[in-house]
Amino acid sequence: MSRLIVVSNRVNPPADPGVGTAGGLAMALSAALREDKGLWFGWSGHTVEPYTGQMSMQVVGGVTVALLDLDAQDEQEYYNGYANRTLWPLFHYRPDLVNYERSFDEGYERVNTRFAETLLPLIGPDDIIWVQDYHLIPLGRELRKRGVKNRIGFFLHIPWPARRILSTLPRHGELVESMFSYDLVGFQTEDDVEAFTDYAIHDAGAALEKDGVISAFGRRIRARAFPIGIDATDFEATLKSERAELFYKTMLNSQAGRKMLLGVDRLDYSKGLEERFTAYETLLANNPGMHGHLFLLQIATRSRDEVDAYQDLRGRLDNLSGKINGAYATVDWVPLRYVNRAYRRDELAGIYRAADIGLVTPLRDGMNLVAKEYVAAQDPENPGVLVLSQFAGAAEQMKDALIVNPLSREDVSEAVHRGLSMPLKERKRRWESLMENVRTNDVSRWRDDFVACLKTPIAELAGVE
Numbered sequence: 381m382s383r384l385i386v387v388s389n390r391v392n393p394p395a396d397p398g399v400g401t402a403g404g405l406a407m408a409l410s411a412a413l414r415e416d417k418g419l420w421f422g423w424s425g426h427t428v429e430p431y432t433g434q435m436s437m438q439v440v441g442g443v444t445v446a447l448l449d450l451d452a453q454d455e456q457e458y459y460n461g462y463a464n465r466t467l468w469p470l471f472h473y474r475p476d477l478v479n480y481e482r483s484f485d486e487g488y489e490r491v492n493t494r495f496a497e498t499l500l501p502l503i504g505p506d507d508i509i510w511v512q513d514y515h516l517i518p519l520g521r522e523l524r525k526r527g528v529k530n531r532i533g534f535f536l537h538i539p540w541p542a543r544r545i546l547s548t549l550p551r552h553g554e555l556v557e558s559m560f561s562y563d564l565v566g567f568q569t570e571d572d573v574e575a576f577t578d579y580a581i582h583d584a585g586a587a588l589e590k591d592g593v594i595s596a597f598g599r600r601i602r603a604r605a606f607p608i609g610i611d612a613t614d615f616e617a618t619l620k621s622e623r624a625e626l627f628y629k630t631m632l633n634s635q636a637g638r639k640m641l642l643g644v645d646r647l648d649y650s651k652g653l654e655e656r657f658t659a660y661e662t663l664l665a666n667n668p669g670m671h672g673h674l675f676l677l678q679i680a681t682r683s684r685d686e687v688d689a690y691q692d693l694r695g696r697l698d699n700l701s702g703k704i705n706g707a708y709a710t711v712d713w714v715p716l717r718y719v720n721r722a723y724r725r726d727e728l729a730g731i732y733r734a735a736d737i738g739l740v741t742p743l744r745d746g747m748n749l750v751a752k753e754y755v756a757a758q759d760p761e762n763p764g765v766l767v768l769s770q771f772a773g774a775a776e777q778m779k780d781a782l783i784v785n786p787l788s789r790e791d792v793s794e795a796v797h798r799g800l801s802m803p804l805k806e807r808k809r810r811w812e813s814l815m816e817n818v819r820t821n822d823v824s825r826w827r828d829d830f831v832a833c834l835k836t837p838i839a840e841l842a843g844v845e
């Protein structure tokens with residue numbers, strides 16, 4: 381029997397979909413695997429000393445979840461090191477924040493080997509393997525080395541950078557070569573596919589054929605965009621839950637008639653939080669008449685705390701939020717509500733619905749599922765307005781949002797102003813078109829399109845177009 385085996389660094393078993401608080405990848409995979417009842421393999425998030433290579437297995441919501449413990453050195457060199465100090469900043473166009481150390485690279489290779497060795501005995505002859513994200517780029521190569529002939533696909537959840545940026549990475553050629561161990565490599569946007577292809581052609585001498593087929597390093601693979609979505613049906617059900625309703629009412633009460641702007645992000649420099657706060661400050665400075673009549677609720681969930689760039693950002697945001705409130709707050713009005721704790725998805729659903737403006741202004745983002753959740757949570761009779769960065773992958777699809785350049789505080793501040801005064805008719809028109817997109821391009825379509833494409837040999841490609 382053929383199974384779908386999904387491999388990712390972070391695993392979030394699909395026990396109670398309303399409850400999770402992990403990032404977008406785990407949320408989406410949880411939804412994607414619920415129907416498939418396949419195998420989900422990844423890091424447990426725990427460390428043991430010494431490394432044993434043992435994994436724990438359990439069946440959750442019909443999905444077999446296999447989790448591997450790593451050791452502390454793995455966590456430092458692979459997760460906090462190469463994944464989040466080297467690749468993450470580089471792929472998000474922040475070479476200034478890249479920290480490259482050979483030990484990180486070694487830890488990355490070691491963990492990918494450990495993943496391959498542990499997964500190997502679980503792979504059946506007809507299984508399809510789907511590897512997720514930048515933590516695991518070399519995994520396909522390691523599986524091939526061990527004789528795995530199955531179809532293996534890879535999906536990158538974050539942007540693929542321009543070739544001039546990528547080539548600042550030591551051993552960039554080896555990293556790209558390992559992408560060619562897969563049968564299919566998927567990206568969030570056409571832009572990412574173009575950047576990958578550009579590197580392959582100019583730096584790896586690849587030949588490009590039709591249907592996204594690329595040959596290099598002695599292999600023929602396919603590269604295509606598969607924009608990820610949310611489980612819209614499930615989200616609409618979550619929105620009707622008691623907890624969502626409770627949070628919606630709580631927000632309305634605490635708004636006391638004021639307009640609410642909302643940001644929901646992991647506390648990450650790619651999310652443009654400092655720039656967002658500065659844009660909000662500009663809005664307040666230019667519009668004294670608005671004082672007391674609106675506020676910004678920014679939920680910034682703590683993330684990757686052990687990485688210094690994240691600690692530094694936290695310090696800067698504490699200062700900036702204090703500065704804004706110090707300058708503008710009055711005895712009965714706090715302009716910026718800045719919250720670092722995590723909220724459950726059902727709670728977020730209620731909070732989203734209460735917001736007049738959804739502010740999604742990353743400096744770079746693979747997709748950004750918050751943009752899609754915000755739209756899915758709106759009241760069709762009185763929807764809020766999505767203000768969306770041109771640099772979020774979501775902008776390629778969500779053209780009826782107010783698209784902004786997050787680096788321009790005037791641009792963002794004017795879009796918020798425009799959103800707040802937008803007539804109901806225009807809000808409805810924009811929301812209907814956005815919602816149609818969120819429903820059509822949902823997480824099931826993402827999974828089905830990717831898996832169908834992965835199952836189809838290159839020779840038969842015409843059949844899936």
Ligand SMILES: O=P(O)(O)OC[C@H]1O[C@H](O[C@H]2O[C@H](CO)[C@@H](O)[C@H](O)[C@H]2O)[C@H](O)[C@@H](O)[C@@H]1O
Pocket residue numbers: 390402403404405406408513537538608683684745746747748749
């Ligand atoms: O696992 P963490 O280190 O806690 O980080 C959370 C996830 O962040 C990134 O999410 C990406 O995937 C989303 C879904 O495709 C996408 O919408 C978003 O733009 C991306 O940033 C990361 O890529 C995941 O691996 C992490 O689990």
Ligand SMILES: O=c1ccn([C@@H]2O[C@H](COP(=O)(O)OP(=O)(O)O)[C@@H](O)[C@H]2O)c(=O)[nH]1
Pocket residue numbers: 400401402403404405407644645646679681721722723724725728747748749750751753
């Ligand atoms: O307090 C929080 C903050 C965020 N999220 C979820 O985390 C995901 C964030 O995904 P996104 O694609 O926007 O960005 P990522 O964090 O993966 O980069 C979304 O599903 C949010 O609902 C959550 O459950 N609780």
